[in-house]
Amino acid sequence: MKKVFLSAIVLFVTVVVFAQSEKFTAAMKKNLTALDTSFKNPADLLIVANNFERVATAEKNQWLPYYYAALCQVNYGFLEQNKEKIDGYADKATTLISKADSLSPNNSEISCVKSMIASCHMMVDPMQRWQEYGQESSSNMEAAMQQDPANPRPYFLKGQGLKYTPDQFGGGCTTAKPQLQIALEKFATFKPSSEISPNWGKERVEMLIKECK
Amino acid sequence: MKGLLLSILFFSILNVNGQISITGHISNNRNKFLYGVSITLKNTYDGATTDSLGNYSFTTTEKGDQILEVTITGYNLATQKIVIGSASLVQNIILKEQITELKAVIISAGAFEASDKNKGAVLNSLDIVTTPSANGDVTSAFKSLPGTQQVGESEGLFVRGGTATESKIYMDGNLVNNFFYSSTPGIATRGRFNPFLFKGTVFSTGGYSALYGQALSSALILESTDLPEKTEADLSVSVVGIGGGIQHLAKNKKSSWGISYNYTNLWLAFNVIKQKQDYFRVPLAQQTDANFRIKRKNGGFLKYYGYVSGNKVGFRNPDIDSVALKNAFVLQNLNTYQNINWKDRIGNGWKINTGISFSTNRDDITNELQNDENNKVSISNPAFYSFKNFSLQNVARYAQARMVLEKKIKGLSVVRLGGDYFYSNEKTTYILFDGTKYAEKVTDNLVAGFAETDIYLTNNLAAKLGTRLEHSAIINKWNIAPRISLAYKLAEKSQASFAYGIFYQNPERKLLPGVAGIDYSKATHYIFQYTMQTKDHTLRTELFYKKYDNLYKTVPNFTGKEIAANNNGYGNAKGIEFFWRDKKTIKNVDYWISYSYLDTKRDFLNYPFAIQPSFAATHTVAFVFKRFVLPWKTGFNFSYNFATGRPYYNFTYDNTQSKYIIGDQGKTINYNNVSFSINYLPNLGKKDATVFAVWVLGINNVLGQNQVYSYNYNNDGSRKEAVTPPAKRFIFIGCFLSFGIDRTQDAINNNL
Numbered sequence: 001m002k003k004v005f006l007s008a009i010v011l012f013v014t015v016v017v018f019a020q021s022e023k024f025t026a027a028m029k030k031n032l033t034a035l036d037t038s039f040k041n042p043a044d045l046l047i048v049a050n051n052f053e054r055v056a057t058a059e060k061n062q063w064l065p066y067y068y069a070a071l072c073q074v075n076y077g078f079l080e081q082n083k084e085k086i087d088g089y090a091d092k093a094t095t096l097i098s099k100a101d102s103l104s105p106n107n108s109e110i111s112c113v114k115s116m117i118a119s120c121h122m123m124v125d126p127m128q129r130w131q132e133y134g135q136e137s138s139s140n141m142e143a144a145m146q147q148d149p150a151n152p153r154p155y156f157l158k159g160q161g162l163k164y165t166p167d168q169f170g171g172g173c174t175t176a177k178p179q180l181q182i183a184l185e186k187f188a189t190f191k192p193s194s195e196i197s198p199n200w201g202k203e204r205v206e207m208l209i210k211e212c213k
Numbered sequence: 214m215k216g217l218l219l220s221i222l223f224f225s226i227l228n229v230n231g232q233i234s235i236t237g238h239i240s241n242n243r244n245k246f247l248y249g250v251s252i253t254l255k256n257t258y259d260g261a262t263t264d265s266l267g268n269y270s271f272t273t274t275e276k277g278d279q280i281l282e283v284t285i286t287g288y289n290l291a292t293q294k295i296v297i298g299s300a301s302l303v304q305n306i307i308l309k310e311q312i313t314e315l316k317a318v319i320i321s322a323g324a325f326e327a328s329d330k331n332k333g334a335v336l337n338s339l340d341i342v343t344t345p346s347a348n349g350d351v352t353s354a355f356k357s358l359p360g361t362q363q364v365g366e367s368e369g370l371f372v373r374g375g376t377a378t379e380s381k382i383y384m385d386g387n388l389v390n391n392f393f394y395s396s397t398p399g400i401a402t403r404g405r406f407n408p409f410l411f412k413g414t415v416f417s418t419g420g421y422s423a424l425y426g427q428a429l430s431s432a433l434i435l436e437s438t439d440l441p442e443k444t445e446a447d448l449s450v451s452v453v454g455i456g457g458g459i460q461h462l463a464k465n466k467k468s469s470w471g472i473s474y475n476y477t478n479l480w481l482a483f484n485v486i487k488q489k490q491d492y493f494r495v496p497l498a499q500q501t502d503a504n505f506r507i508k509r510k511n512g513g514f515l516k517y518y519g520y521v522s523g524n525k526v527g528f529r530n531p532d533i534d535s536v537a538l539k540n541a542f543v544l545q546n547l548n549t550y551q552n553i554n555w556k557d558r559i560g561n562g563w564k565i566n567t568g569i570s571f572s573t574n575r576d577d578i579t580n581e582l583q584n585d586e587n588n589k590v591s592i593s594n595p596a597f598y599s600f601k602n603f604s605l606q607n608v609a610r611y612a613q614a615r616m617v618l619e620k621k622i623k624g625l626s627v628v629r630l631g632g633d634y635f636y637s638n639e640k641t642t643y644i645l646f647d648g649t650k651y652a653e654k655v656t657d658n659l660v661a662g663f664a665e666t667d668i669y670l671t672n673n674l675a676a677k678l679g680t681r682l683e684h685s686a687i688i689n690k691w692n693i694a695p696r697i698s699l700a701y702k703l704a705e706k707s708q709a710s711f712a713y714g715i716f717y718q719n720p721e722r723k724l725l726p727g728v729a730g731i732d733y734s735k736a737t738h739y740i741f742q743y744t745m746q747t748k749d750h751t752l753r754t755e756l757f758y759k760k761y762d763n764l765y766k767t768v769p770n771f772t773g774k775e776i777a778a779n780n781n782g783y784g785n786a787k788g789i790e791f792f793w794r795d796k797k798t799i800k801n802v803d804y805w806i807s808y809s810y811l812d813t814k815r816d817f818l819n820y821p822f823a824i825q826p827s828f829a830a831t832h833t834v835a836f837v838f839k840r841f842v843l844p845w846k847t848g849f850n851f852s853y854n855f856a857t858g859r860p861y862y863n864f865t866y867d868n869t870q871s872k873y874i875i876g877d878q879g880k881t882i883n884y885n886n887v888s889f890s891i892n893y894l895p896n897l898g899k900k901d902a903t904v905f906a907v908w909v910l911g912i913n914n915v916l917g918q919n920q921v922y923s924y925n926y927n928n929d930g931s932r933k934e935a936v937t938p939p940a941k942r943f944i945f946i947g948c949f950l951s952f953g954i955d956r957t958q959d960a961i962n963n964n965l
Binding site: 023027043044046048050051054055057058083084088089091092125128131135165168169173 | 251253256257258259260261262265287337443746748778812843844846897
């Protein structure tokens with residue numbers, strides 16, 4: 001009886017722990033699906049951001065929900081039309097990504113989001129801010145390339161940035177396309193380490209290359 | 214055991230079926246529904262985000278005592294204890310707005326601030342160098358803002374009916390005593406400092422903080438830059454000289470050092486552009502500076518800046534009292550300035566900002582009466598001629614120590630406490646035509662203590678209350694100067710402010726040593742301001758009244774020099790000013806317009822009674838227009854300054870009444886100045902360029918309009934002569950090169 005009791009306890013604990021991580025993965029997957037569709041309706045990005053943040057604060061030691069919450073916030077910042085509100089979203093993203101960073105230091109994906117946050121700040125007033133944020137953005141982009149050479153996303157960000165830079169400043173399709181091609185090659189071989197790990201950007205790269213034809 | 218397993222099973226079933234819904238709406242304390250608010254059941258995944266009507270709804274399987282957390286940027290976190298039973302819950306929550314720097318009203322009456330933090334950037338270093346009328350001179354650029362006069366015959370900022378000596382300039386909190394090159398008769402000298410030394414500027418035209426004193430009219434507060442972005446060398450070649458420097462950034466990006474050297478020689482420029490004066494010593498200056506900056510943990514900084522410069526100039530002007538004679542003036546100057554500043558957090562929410570500065574200045578001036586062959590002549594009849602041959606030596610030493618402690622009390626509210634100590638030692642030796650020496654020394658020890666608090670009552674209402682206490686050894690009395698500013702936010706983009714303050718100042722050096730028993734001169738400011746500000750537009754209007762009391766009246770001492778005799782002078786200034794800047798309406802164009810109306814009268818120095826001073830114009834307008842044409846990589850800048858004519862006077866001493874009277878007076882013609890400059894950046898956006906070049910062409914007074922600043926009178930007042938600029942136009946051509954990686958490309962390439 002004692003044995004049965006003990007194994008029941010073990011079973012119970014295992015079930016609970018398993019259920020817990022099952023619950024985490026399930027919640028993450030659900031939110032990732034929502035993230036995928038949110039680009040159709042940008043207002044949903046905030047909802048998804050809050051969902052990820054909720055998971056992050058409940059879990060406390062998982063970097064992924066913080067990472068995704070930050071990604072949603074910064075993307076929302078890019079879409080915000082009112083320039084005076086952009087800094088608020090970028091700051092929120094910074095708070096979230098710093099937590100992800102402390103849980104998973106030197107992470108290439110996290111560096112990508114940091115680079116995006118700096119670009120987002122810069123977008124508010126490029127003339128005044130490029131000195132500070134331009135450098136921050138490119139140094140994080142370079143860090144991301146070094147931290148994981150297989151990661152296609154820093155090349156995607158670089159290519160995307162060049163695509164939207166005026167020709168006079170050395171941007172445009174001619175300089176953007178080689179970077180986007182590198183990104184595309186890396187996407188072909190890139191394997192996310194789990195089903196909830198970052199794996200976004202490929203469609204966007206294909207679209208940008210198509211636009212450059 | 215079965216019971217236990219069963220109960221686990223039962224519990225799980227209950228969980229699955231026992232979903233409780235929680236709904237409600239979230240609003241702020243002004244009854245506005247909030248969108249995008251996150252509602253979370255603490256430590257669970259359950260929650261929702263409000264829609265555009267502030268509604269939320271979610272279901273949960275949690276039971277019992279729980280905490281609902283409500284968060285959104287800009288509001289204080291709200292928590293609500295709830296008990297989840299079997300019925301659905303409705304929770305409506307009201308959030309309280311956070312007092313944040315972004316949203317809060319800015320205490321701004323009287324001040325034009327430009328810094329990274331303040332979105333209301335008015336003039337930054339780039340603005341200074343691209344304002345054509347300023348010719349790259351820091352303070353000249355501020356003459357395109359309201360409240361300032363277009364005075365061209367002497368340097369400095371003449372603000373709201375005040376003299377240039379009523380405006381003080383600070384660098385990282387420390388007073389800069391000789392901000393300008395030493396005065397030469399009838400020609401405004403430039404500031405000594407490069408505009409790119411500063412990352413932020415606060416130009417206060419009145420009602421400024423208790424942290425600053427000894428300026429009746431205005432304070433220009435300059436904050437030096439932090440670390441450079443990268444290691445870089447630069448070189449400049451222009452019609453006025455050459456210069457070079459290096460800024461080295463440490464690998465860990467925690468510290469930097471830099472040195473630079475500039476050689477100025479106006480030989481070429483003066484040969485091409487004919488000057489009114491006959492230069493026998495073409496202006497020649499050498500200047501070198503050094504700096505280091507160390508970034509501390511928590512964003513603190515230790516900064517040093519040191520500067521040494523020497524210059525020499527000599528020119529002849531026709532003597533106003535005779536047809537054939539000339540006055541030959543020679544000035545030689547040596548100036549040093551050292552400033553060390555430490556800014557840091559020192560724990561318990563306290564911040565420290567402390568610094569010391571030392572400076573020395575030496576002027577050797579001679580004036581000679583010369584004949585046609587440029588030989589010295591001595592004439593002793595009439596007697597006043599003999600005084601035209603003299604030499605003057607000024608040797609000055611200054612030191613300052615300053616400390617400000619700041620503590621955040623609640624939200625944005627802060628208290629600041631601190632003190633200043635100023636030491637000055639100025640020796641003057643005046644040698645008359647016959648070799649008679651008059652030496653005098655003026656030493657002052659000035660101590661000041663101040664306390665100030667910024668109180669944010671709400672996001673919409675803030676007050677700055679301060680007091681400054683000063684004691685100067687020269688006056689040997691304490692003064693107490695209260696300062697008050699209030700700011701009220703009327704709408705999201707607009708606010709109204711009020712400022713009141715009392716300001717004291719010692720007599721300027723040239724009036725010292727004065728008659729014993731003189732007191733501080735005093736100004737009282739009242740300022741009302743309305744500002745509407747968005748990221749791309751600024752509209753500002755100010756109404757002010759300034760009352761002057763105890764201004765210095767002068768009497769000639771035995772050498773004929775005017776010295777401070779009593780405090781019977783007085784005056785006032787009132788006016789209205791408008792400022793409009795628009796960076797958006799016209800694509801790629803940034804323009805601003807300033808208008809100032811000034812009504813002022815004062816009785817001071819040797820004025821016979823209260824009159825409009827000769828440095829004050831009634832109407833002043835400045836218009837600056839800048840456009841960058843990207844495909845041409847070229848910026849075009851245009852400025853127009855206008856001022857109505859200023860009065861001029863000849864005061865003569867009436868022996869029968871034993872006082873000064875107005876012998877003659879008049880009004881100058883209106884002042885017009887159209888200036889233009891072009892900046893060409895050929896390497897902009899060029900891949901792999903190792904040199905980044907900026908070509909500059911600037912023309913001051915393009916149309917060559919007549920400009921008359923004032924009139925000089927001869928000894929008996931029978932003849933007057935216009936004081937005009939040394940040349941109709943000035944043309945500047947220069948090339949500035951920086952070596953290093955061109956960050957412009959990096960930044961723009963990667964991120965736009």
